[in-house]
Amino acid sequence: MASDTLARTGSGTLSGLDALDLATQEKAPSRLGRLWSATWPKIAALALALGIWQIVVWTGWKEPWALPGPVTVLSDLGSYLLTSALWDGLATTARRAAVGFAAALVVGLLTGLAVARIRVLRAALGSMITALQTMPSIAWFPLAILLFQLSEQAIFFVVVLGAAPSIANGVIHGVDYVPPILIRAGRNIGARGLNLYRYVIAPAALPAIVAGLKQGWAFAWRSLMAGELLVVIATKTSIGAQLTYARELSEAPRLIAIMIVILVIGLLVDSAFGAADKAIRRRWGVLDQAGN
């Protein structure tokens, strides 16, 4: 064959950036291989981060009480993991996060659907949703205490006000971008009113809704971290309270240890969202693009 001929073979590989773009359904790496290729970049990133941190500490840039090294922090994390304080706090905080997020979910989904499709509500409240989203949690504290006293509901109130607008915005965005042809098809096959939502609009908007839920989760969690200081029940320690007190007591290693715990929780939750998103993308047939 002539030299200016481009060959694509089943076994050959393409070089350059396009190699990333190409679908690679043929490659069927082993389960172990896939696990490894999903894991090593994480390990590498972690090692890199720890390495840089350790080097910075070794340079003596800051005093050890201002910037503790990885060894100090990890050993503090180790002993932290052995305390019941962490697990009790985690249990309290996780329960609050779950309940608060669930409430935000209901409020956000309903508001979002209503605002997206009812014109008067949209004109009245549409812009308000983003405005509410920008309101910092502490501004709501007085109202939360007024309404719910020093009960856990006050915390949920702050969490819902933090997360629901974000979820609603995700829903509105999703509904706005449902391809009109699908709505027409749905109406044509007899989906009217609630059925149109249930069978067409909601599933079509699902990807954007999941994205909104992810953002909503972040808002919920951050609001919770602040809100947990609102009602500190002496017998119930919580991650939010521990974070703030670690900072107030200038316990740098503990503060970083709690940050690591928060990151790990974030990673776990993200992987749940990631799995949901991947399942949706596989169904929709948009998964292969980036090959992952």
Added chain:
Amino acid sequence: MASDTLARTGSGTLSGLDALDLATQEKAPSRLGRLWSATWPKIAALALALGIWQIVVWTGWKEPWALPGPVTVLSDLGSYLLTSALWDGLATTARRAAVGFAAALVVGLLTGLAVARIRVLRAALGSMITALQTMPSIAWFPLAILLFQLSEQAIFFVVVLGAAPSIANGVIHGVDYVPPILIRAGRNIGARGLNLYRYVIAPAALPAIVAGLKQGWAFAWRSLMAGELLVVIATKTSIGAQLTYARELSEAPRLIAIMIVILVIGLLVDSAFGAADKAIRRRWGVLDQAGN
């Protein structure tokens, strides 16, 4: 015609829920009419909110110092609007928000694009983005001070860490859901590497990116409100600081007045995002569904 015949006429109207679903391109209301129909629901909502508030206050449910009435708050807002404190604070805060958001925009867009399309980065950092998003601002304060001392950069650092993950997540979601056929079409007409991003992926992901920016703005603003306490700089008052002081001095009317100011800013920013979103939807031909 028989009585069981359904008629649709050019001038007739359909009743029920479907009336909302139908495209109404034919109706060409006057400019004033459209303005009015966009405005009255807002005014009604405002009136309703004020009304309920006033009624609650009149019932004497809480003492006036715990829950001041609308008249007290609005008169305080009036005098607040006449102080230079508000306008100076607003100027400072708005400038910081703009700079911080711009920085977050750059960081978020680049990270998002890189993570969305480069498989190793995605495996390494993908889940980290949401995890970072959930990290409350106060956890970053010590690091911000370590890195930037008491300069404004410390504030920007917190704002960027708050907003960039949200923007990056928007970008990733947008890129993930670009219809594969459009990417194929783009590659086929010769868009490779950066050009594929510029001419195909970025515009196709634009709606989701704008949604991510909106969420990012909310994060940026909230982080800023907290971050402004980090560096209470000489001669510069700020909305974030005023909000906290109003709370610390138990000045309920002033606190609510500042909340109103924050809501108004949120509304203004949202209307900018809304206009961008509407322009995109008009271009894409998905605007008519809900008739707005």
Added chain:
Amino acid sequence: MTSTTTTPSSVTPAVALDGVTKVYGRGAQAVLALDGVSLDVAPGEFVCLVGASGCGKSTLLNLVAGLDRPSGGQVRVAGSEQSAGLMFQEPALFPWLTVAANVELPLRLRGLPRAERKERVAELLRTVHLGEFGGRRPHELSGGMRQRVALARTLALDTPVLLMDEPFGALDAMTRDILHDELERIWSERQLSVLFVTHNVREAARLADRIILLSSRPGRIIYSTRVDIPRPRRIDSAEVAAIAAEVTDRLRTEVGRHGQ
């Protein structure tokens, strides 16, 4: 120029268009897609609509299906609200549902029991020769296969009026011939009224009781002919060819006048 074709006034038509006009957009950008179209489809009648690309055929079907409102004139469909099922020009399948679930959805929306739904779906998928593909998702199908799924979904509707927008455009001749037979069978069994858009004039002659020709921008009815060939017909028969030739001639004059 506007000609009107109506059935004898004694019968209530299944579909009646009366001076229907449709304008897209406003002001300088406005497009007059349909201009005073009056057309009756008798119950049980099979009407084919032909016309140049962009002349307003899809627009007309959308109006009859109630997915859009006319700018002027009246559209009447006999029966209750959901009486005209439309097969769109694009497949318009729901990407989140499997092929079987796509076909099942209209049945589910009508509240059919599960067992019956399953049976009907299997039957419909067999009708369109996709019996083994029920578990796939739309993105795993070829263009022609998607079109056939859309056909099955529309047939699942059981509406007395069927609107079809180039339903066989992406199919090879053989598959199409088979589906012609199937459609004719279903049409006569269920006594459907059909409004069928096609670019294939032979297909029109093969299927129609009446062929109607639309002019290009604005769409007006310029020609209408009855097809009186007895059924069953064959697409390669001489009678079908003769009718097709006649319509093609008319079309040629029309496009010749408007094209470039």
Added chain:
Amino acid sequence: MTSTTTTPSSVTPAVALDGVTKVYGRGAQAVLALDGVSLDVAPGEFVCLVGASGCGKSTLLNLVAGLDRPSGGQVRVAGSEQSAGLMFQEPALFPWLTVAANVELPLRLRGLPRAERKERVAELLRTVHLGEFGGRRPHELSGGMRQRVALARTLALDTPVLLMDEPFGALDAMTRDILHDELERIWSERQLSVLFVTHNVREAARLADRIILLSSRPGRIIYSTRVDIPRPRRIDSAEVAAIAAEVTDRLRTEVGRHGQ
């Protein structure tokens, strides 16, 4: 059963497929779409590909265009990386761009100066009879109009090899005839090599130097014939009809064997 059609080995083919196999999916869900297809397209040759719905035609074009990799065998395209332009079965227009901008994008990506681009776009839109629609967006067009925009965009590519997947499927006969002439003109002017998928056997006979028939699942080449009718040809000529009848016969046998 696998037959191989090759051009004389002295000429470097514009497109060469060598034992190409394509499997979609894995495990039990796997679909063998193409099975050992070997095919050469000579420079300047016009090859039409026909076959039943779902037999692997689009898959084959995707492989040649380099949008997908074969599971086995080799695909070779003469020339540099971007040498085969593909017109997809769907319009695949960019919804955020106007019609003119859609057509302009390939030119812009090749770095043509602005003035030249403008001129070429206007010319291409005139070619597909959409001169006045440059400022519209895809969603404002009819199905056939979108397909013509996609055609114009593909023609703007100026690649030596052109791959076309049912490019005229949504067009009426008259418009299609006109575009046949245009395509033939461009093909001979630019000396293109064309691989053209169609369901219209007459269209194949009207345009092709060679017609190739694919069997259904898995796709294999089962028949190949040269069309030696001198050009210009007319789609309603007797010679074209004769070739079409021959291919239809073959197709009928094939679908008859696989159908149902």
Added chain:
Amino acid sequence: CGDGESSATAGGDSGPVTLRLGYFPNITHAPAVVGVEKGIFAEKLGSDVKLETKTFNAGPAAIEAIFSGALDATYIGPNPTVNAFSKSKGEAVRVVSGAASGGVALVVKPGIDSVEDLRGKKIATPQLGNTQDVAIRYWLKEKGLTTTKEGGGDVKIVPQENAQTVETFGSGAIDGAWVPEPFVSRLVNAGGKVLVDERDLWPDRKFVITNLIVSTKFLKAHPDVVKKLVEGQVAANDFVNTRPDEAQQAISQHIGKITGKPLDLKLIKQAWPTLEFLNDPIASSLKAGLDHAVAVQLTQPVDLDGLYDLSFLNDVLKAQGKPEVPQP
């Protein structure tokens, strides 16, 4: 109006009364922490009063809770006390007892040995207009140095959270801070030295840092409970003053329950001598502080008449044969 919420006794006086008591898990709140941890309050309140405790990490939430009827009494600093009193036009709260005095100092970097050395330096305070902020401004003013609200003048005052002050002092961004314990000790441990002990600026080296306030509504509805609460406060102070080791241990453990990590006992011991646990709310120091705030133009004059209701305290003290505190 909302009487039902001021205490949990929904049906009037029938059933046990609930007292909701707030405090900070903090060394300046030692009597409260020890009283709760050692069960002193529970014992004094008896079985007909149910004690519910709430902790706060800053004044505003505690005041919001009092205002909204979510809290009946709380230990709190002088600043929020004045805010609560003045913002409610003298209605919402009453000070019924003192708790602690002292424990505030100006800590500076080594090398700063006199007031003059402070010229041009950055000094942190916990919050603009709070007790410590006013104290340093007034003190500097007396020494002839100027300050401005915006952080200008001869000495630059930077209000910031105490936690942040430790960070900024460590990173060198500030040169000193006028803060309460335990931050004084913490800054000293980070290399600072005490330049001014605020006790030296006050008559008898006494000034209020923590006092006990009760919501007026609760006071009126359940004066008997308030008296028992004050009894508990007096007993807790006795405990703290007579058995400091045990008290320190209790504080460390109690803070650990809430924060997840027991407070360093060494730090408590280090801070302890700077504090004095008194039942006298030292009303004069609160008034003087307010006058100073007016003098440095950080606030308008406030009428504090009626803030103190020391009758319960004096009843308790009298019964125990201790010297009474004059009602201001």
